[in-house]
Amino acid sequence: MAQAKDTHKWTPQETRRLINFRATRDNELFLEEMGMEGKVTRQQASKKWENLKKKYKDLRTPKTGVGD
Numbered sequence: 001m002a003q004a005k006d007t008h009k010w011t012p013q014e015t016r017r018l019i020n021f022r023a024t025r026d027n028e029l030f031l032e033e034m035g036m037e038g039k040v041t042r043q044q045a046s047k048k049w050e051n052l053k054k055k056y057k058d059l060r061t062p063k064t065g066v067g068d
Contacts, residue, residue: 008040
């Protein structure tokens, strides 16, 4: 397996593909299938997924400024 770069700037298209893969594959990551093997590690993809979930939750329930 090729060595992944230290950092990779995710494109919107790659992000959408990650979401689609995660949604249809029961949370399994298939970087090879996505054509991203060598660009990112499984750990980086998992971190991206966790950040996306956090961002979604933050946007879904915005802080009111009262007691937050």
